[in-house]
Amino acid sequence: MKKIIDLCKEVPLLPLTILAAIPLALIPQWRPWGHIHPAFDPGVGEWIIILFVAWTIYTSIREMIDSIRHGHIGVDLLAIVALVSTVCVQQYWASWAVVLMVASGEAIESYAQNKARGNLTALIKAAPQQAHVVTLPGVADGGEAQLTEEGFRKVQQAVEQAQREGKPITMGNGHFDTVPVNDVKLGSVLIVLPGEIVPVDGQLLSGTASVDLSNINGEPVPRTLFVGAKVLSGSINGSTTMMIRTTSLAADSQYQQILKLVSSAEESRAAVVRTADMLAVPFTIISFAIAIVAWIVSGTGLRFAQVLVLATPCPLLIAAPVAYVAGTARLAKQKILIKSQDVLENLGRVTHVFFDKTGTLTVKQPQVVRVEKAKDMPANVSEDEILMLAGMVEGFSVHVLAKGIVAAGKEAMARLHRLPSSSGKTAADGAGQRELPNPNENYPVVGNVSETPGKGVTGTVDGHKVEVGRFAFVTEQSIASEEVHTAQEEERNEKAMEQADREAAKLWPTELEPDEMATYIAIDGKLAARIVLRDVPRYNAKQSIAQLRELGVKEETMLTGDKKASAMIIANEVGITDVRYELLPQDKVNAVREAAAAEKTGRESGWKRFLAKLLGEPIHRDVTMMVGDGVNDSPVLAVADIGMAMTDGTSTAASESAEVVIMNDDIGAVPLGVKIARQTKQRMLQAVLIGIALAIVGMVCAAFNLIPVVVGAFLQEAIDVVSILWALTALFNRKQASHAGIRT
Structure with missing residues (x-):
């Protein structure tokens, strides 16, 4: 119920339109002012609908102009003409249905976008909002490089006292204060309570700490940190009070870097969505052509209105972007972040993947x-x-x-x-309570x-x-x-x-x-x-290479500065036959650049060129992708069509040179990302084409007077729902992958 109320608040036209049906049904032709004109003489209920139509036309024209200014085709013209035509033929229930279609379309879009953004919203909601700054002399002014036991004890006692008295920690006897996270300065000492989100990047000052990094890299097991260790913003503190000295401002901290990637992807428009915009032109022309022919042949304007109420623009306006936001969110859930939806489009067309050896195909640690x-x-x-x-x-x-x-x-x-187990006893140290090992066990001394x-x-x-x-x-x-x-x-x-x-x-x-x-x-x-x-291969490196081949990737190449013998051992173990060894960083750049140039000049058939020009897409060509660790490989990540950086969530350097960032350091995310990208594009095109096909069939039937105007208006609503719900399936994975028979 709360979700319905929130949706109505977000799209107020929807509940108002539903309520407008009451006077239209009860007092449609009540005219307390008398008759005006025999040709056009609406009653109270009908005038209410006309006012709703006028408002809907006004807002639709404004949105269409705004869309055109931003380079998008405005297919709202179909809805506008449908509204005008139904009023002109005095089919007020059809007018009401079209207004309801527009209002519910906005509501469905809002629901679908929120549903598709679910994983992205969870990331944004987890962003830290405030920080507890220590104000103890000698600590707050940076006078101590490392927090003393006495200083930590004072702050801890103040926290415990505030908690016992039920006070907010801003009243902790003047030892600390709570400020917005953007007000935190470099070098400040912060206190992070148990269960709180670390607000900014910092260095651990107090004993040991346990942090949950699942928001950053999906790591399921809490990580134990020791004095001097780097603590990342967005991580969640464990069961002990933690103190850190800030090393980055909020805007430069790790979690904010992740949010920047998410926001840039969410706000971008993929080339394939622009293709949907281009399809709007022929669809609009076909719709008007069917409506005009039906009017001319039948000799009545009612037939014109019957056709246009079925000319639904929602598959083009809503389904395409919803599918791509859903795909972006699905990638984010798998800890794969992209910079733009254009990257998602190209990721599905990758044909040549270059891999760095050390740290990418291998575990890096001998x-x-x-x-x-x-x-x-x-x-x-x-x-x-x-x-x-x-x-x-x-x-x-x-x-x-x-x-x-x-x-x-x-x-x-x-x-x-000979591993120790807990003795059941605890001891207090600078980090709080810790369990002691069992002294009766034969643990090495x-x-x-x-x-x-x-x-x-x-x-x-x-x-x-x-x-x-x-x-x-x-x-x-x-x-x-x-x-x-x-x-x-x-x-x-x-x-x-x-x-x-x-x-x-x-x-x-x-x-x-x-x-x-x-x-x-x-x-x-x-x-x-x-x-x-x-340095052994990652446990799933060979499987990931095999999955890329099953997905239709034509070539896999390993780039390394190692000697031939060492390189060939790893290549043979993971199943890569094209190996480039003894390469300097510039040699790697040249290898990827040459491959990309060769693939760009590949010949395309005349049919492919015609389709690309018709749909407004760049000519289809092979796409190169470089997979590396994001630090030493920055130059070669930048020169590939797609740079994919594998990190463990603790590096922000990757986001500068790579378009795709894997946050959980799993090479299995490489084929998974390609598969999700392909499924997203497939489901988007399916949603658009299903909606357009159903609309055209409905318009032809209406042209032959098989679908009355009011029924057509409601049928159009059903077509919208089918199209948008199909686009939302990009959020989910099927048991049987849609390409190459990969089961997941």
């Missing part, structure tokens, strides 16, 4: 692929135990390989049943950890000395401990360590593949194993 034990390592020491020991000490390292080893170590600990940059990390785990790093480091060769004083000594030291690594490779029977790298581990001073890592 992963452990195997553990190779040294020859004299005891058999009772398992690979999982080696990984566990290595992972414990690497957890303190900043080396590029450390994260992969730590991840493998945690998996090994799970298999060994780590100590004495130190790292030698570029060489390795050492520490003790359960009393065992563990060293992980270069071969010379873990075997404690003298070159690993030499002090370096000059650049020449550093270079000589590095060459010696490389030679030691090459000699170490001879200790194992199998050679490393070109894309593999190794680190070594020693336990209690004895060489234990070689841990082999590589």
